[in-house]
Structures are given as C-alpha cells and as structure tokens.
Amino acid sequence: MVYDVLIVGGGPIGIACALEAKKKNLSYIILEKGALVNSLYNYPDKMTFFSTSEKLELDHIPFVSNNPKPSKQEALEYYRRIVESKQVQIQLFEKVENVSSEDHVFTTTTSKSTYQSKNLVIATGFYDIPNYLNIPGEDLDKVTHYYGDPHYYATQKVVVVGASNSSVDAALETYRKGAEVTMIVRGEQIGERVKYWVRPDVINRIKEGSIKAFFNSELTEVGEDYVKFKDEEGKIQTLENDFVLALTGYRPNFEFLKKLGIELSDDQLSIPNYDKQTMKTNVDGIYLAGVICGGMETHKWFIENSRIHAKMIMEDIKS
Numbered sequence: 001m002v003y004d005v006l007i008v009g010g011g012p013i014g015i016a017c018a019l020e021a022k023k024k025n026l027s028y029i030i031l032e033k034g035a036l037v038n039s040l041y042n043y044p045d046k047m048t049f050f051s052t053s054e055k056l057e058l059d060h061i062p063f064v065s066n067n068p069k070p071s072k073q074e075a076l077e078y079y080r081r082i083v084e085s086k087q088v089q090i091q092l093f094e095k096v097e098n099v100s101s102e103d104h105v106f107t108t109t110t111s112k113s114t115y116q117s118k119n120l121v122i123a124t125g126f127y128d129i130p131n132y133l134n135i136p137g138e139d140l141d142k143v144t145h146y147y148g149d150p151h152y153y154a155t156q157k158v159v160v161v162g163a164s165n166s167s168v169d170a171a172l173e174t175y176r177k178g179a180e181v182t183m184i185v186r187g188e189q190i191g192e193r194v195k196y197w198v199r200p201d202v203i204n205r206i207k208e209g210s211i212k213a214f215f216n217s218e219l220t221e222v223g224e225d226y227v228k229f230k231d232e233e234g235k236i237q238t239l240e241n242d243f244v245l246a247l248t249g250y251r252p253n254f255e256f257l258k259k260l261g262i263e264l265s266d267d268q269l270s271i272p273n274y275d276k277q278t279m280k281t282n283v284d285g286i287y288l289a290g291v292i293c294g295g296m297e298t299h300k301w302f303i304e305n306s307r308i309h310a311k312m313i314m315e316d317i318k319s
Contacts (some may be wrong), residue, residue, distance in 0.1 A: 003027045005317060007118035010090050011037050012058060012303050013290035014081055014123040016310035018088045019059045019175065022223040024318045029117075030088065031110060036174060037079045039127035040072060044147050044169055047072045050195055050238045055304035058082060099260055119317050122260070123289040126298045128250040131166035133161070133246055137222030143244045150177040156242040159184060161219050167247040168202045174245075175211050179214055182240050183213040183227050193299060220245070252292045261284055264295065271295035279309050287313045 005021050007014050010032025021028040032219045037039045048057065053063040053070045061082055065074045083090060090113070098109040099120070108115045130145035132138060147166060149172035160171045163185040175181045183206075188200055205211040216232035227241040254270055263273040272295060273282040280287050289309040291301040 001027070001116070002105060003029050003115065003117040005029075005119045005121060005314075006031065006106065006115055007121045007123060008096055008108075009125060010034075010092065010124060010125035011039050011125055011289070011290070011308060012056070013089060013125075013306055014121075015079060015082060015090075016058045016307050017121050017123060017289055017313060018090070019082075019086060020310040020314040022086070022088075023059075024314045026317060028089060029115060030090040031094050031096055031108070031115070032090060032092050033111075034093060036083060036090070036092060037076060038049055039125050040075055042127060042146060044166065044173075045072065045149050046173060047169065048167075048195075049075065051302070058307065073207070078122045087309045095255075101285070104285065118285065120260075120286045121289055121313055122257070122262075122286065122292060124253060124256070126291050127250050128252050129253060130246070131248045131251055133219060133248065135183040135220055135222065137227075138246070140222055140224065142224070142242065143222055143246055144308070145246050145248070145250075147245050147247060150174045150179070151215050153177060153243055155179065157240055159219070159239065159241050161185075161244065161246045162248050163187060163189070163194070164247065164249060165191075165194050165198070167245070168194050168198055170203065170245050170247055171211055172198070172202055175205065181211045183211060184217050184219050184227075185213060185215045186218055188215050219246070250298065251296060252294075252298075256261060257292075262286065262288075269295045269297055271297070277312070279313045282314060287316075289313060 004026040006019050007030045010030050014030050014080055025302055041111045046070050052068045053065040057063045063078050100107050106117050106120050146210040147170045153174040154177045156179050158174050158179045158181050160167050160183045171181050172185050206213045217229050219229045221228040226238055228238050231237055262281045265271040274288045290306045294300040
C-alpha cells in the first residue's frame with residue numbers, strides 16, 4: 001500500500017495531522033519511536049501546562065480538566081482517548097531509520113517494517129536531544145537531562161543547571177521534598193518566560209536562602225561527590241554534590257532533517273526552510289508541523305499555536 005501521508009511523530013500535532021487527513025479522506029499512518037505522545041510522557045510527573053485546556057484541544061474535541069491549566073496526566077489521558085475513539089492509525093515504538101524517494105514515492109524504513117507514501121509530515125518536536133554542557137563528568141550516572149519525580153532526590157545535595165520552566169520546577173519541587181538545592185544559572189536572573197505563578201515563588205525562596213543560586217555562573221566539571229563551577233567573578237568554586245539536573249533545554253533532530261534534504265538557516269537558529277502558508281519544505285512532498293518549525297527557537301511553537309499546521313498541510317496535499 002502507498003499511503004497518501006506518512007506522519008513521523010505521535011505527539012499532539014502528529015495526531016492533529018492524522019485527524020485532519022481522515023477528514024480529507026487521505027490514507028495515512030503515524031510512526032512514533034516511543035510511547036503515545038512520547039514527549040509529554042517524559043515531562044516531569046507533576047508538570048502543569050502553561051496553556052489552559054481549551055488551547056490544547058484537537059479538532060474541537062473538548063478537553064475537560066479539574067483546573068484551568070491541566071496536568072500532565074490529564075493531557076496523557078485526553079490524547080489517548082482521542083487516539084482510541086477516533087481509531088487513529090499509529091505504530092508505536094517504531095523508529096524511523098531511513099527515508100528514500102523514487103518516482104515521487106517515499107520509502108520509509110523503520111526498526112520494524114517498511115512503508116511507502118506520497119507525502120511525509122515531520123512532527124517530531126524537540127524533546128529527544130538535550131543541549132549538552134560538554135564538560136568533564138557529564139556522562140556520570142548522577143547527571144540527568146530529564147527530570148521526573150522529586151521524591152528521588154529527598155535529603156540529597158542537588159545542583160540544578162538553568163533557569164527555565166523545567167529548571168525552576170525541579171528546584172522548587174526537590175527543595176520541598178527535602179533536597180539541598182543549588183541553582184547554577186548562566187544569566188543574571190530567573191528566566192522571564194518562567195510561568196508567572198511560579199517565578200515569584202522561586203525568587204522568594206532564593207531571597208530567603210532556602211534555595212541557593214549563583215547567577216552569571218557556569219558549571220565546569222562534575223565529579224562523583226562534587227561539582228565545580230565558575231562564578232560571576234570568574235573564580236572556580238567547588239560544592240559537595242550528589243545529583244546534577246542539567247535542564248538546559250532540548251533541540252530538534254537536525255541531522256534527520258538534513259538527511260531528508262531539508263535546508264536549515266545558516267546561523268545558530270538552524271530554522272528549517274518551509275512555506276508558512278502550506279508548511280511544505282524545500283523538498284517536494286515533505287511538510288513540517290509543530291515546534292520543529294522553529295529550529296533552536298523552541299519557545300516559539302507549541303500545541304496551541306501549531307494545531308493549525310495540520311489543516312494547512314492536508315489542504316495543500318488535497319489540492
């Protein structure tokens with residue numbers, strides 16, 4: 001079978017693309033290398049969305065949550081119910097390994113099978129590849145670039161690197177579970193894009209000394225029971241340490257885009273080449289959807305403002 005559309009990525013935007021393909025009577029399949037909505041599944045356990053529930057809805061299907069801003073678990077349940085009730089065709093735990101094309105047909109080889117399609121939609125997000133620090137000791141087991149349950153760090157000496165939403169959430173939650181928390185922040189303050197109901201909390205905890213914070217500073221080395229960092233005066237300081245949460249952000253899989261022939265901007269942002277009206281890339285038959293459109297500007301696209309990509313893509317394919 002040759003599908004009209006093959007969608008790479010089973011997150012909310014990939015699912016939105018599938019729903020729109022069904023409405024246009026286009027044959028489709030989603031390939032997801034992990035669990036259903038894998039990126040959301042790997043978010044911190046107690047995460048609350050910045051967006052309200054109606055802004056996370058797909059295809060006008062109501063998202064009812066206990067609070068205006070839903071939790072991770074509520075979102076997982078919502079998207080799972082959509083996939084089941086709408087009988088979305090999706091293959092999970094199936095990683096795309098190679099894509100080739102001939103006579104306007106793409107052949108996609110995965111870890112389990114091979115598929116053919118007339119069009120590809122890349123909706124892979126950005127959460128799979130961390131922005132590494134590239135410092136000695138970063139490969140130690142005590143260092144993680146993902147954060148889950150704060151209980152794990154109870155009574156431990158924890159260094160949190162960064163001052164974004166994920167860093168601030170981790171610092172506050174581990175502190176409240178009894179960890180001794182130190183934040184190492186490259187900038188001069190807590191990030192301005194941190195959730196407005198959380199930012200004052202962490203600022204006050206820092207002011208009162210419950211959480212230590214070193215601004216204009218940079219982690220330089222991780223040892224088995226210590227870390228070293230350069231402070232704002234350029235001096236190297238050493239701290240006793242049990243765990244490092246290096247929550248320095250994530251990046252799209254640019255190598256995958258390059259292999260597909262998609263052009264990236266020749267600067268630090270690496271923004272893919274695509275038509276903002278159709279979401280079609282410079283490669284005929286390949287489209288982008290969701291946060292991957294922003295390159296390194298991962299804060300520009302999210303569920304609520306990229307849901308529209310699905311309709312734009314399927315209308316162009318159908319035309």
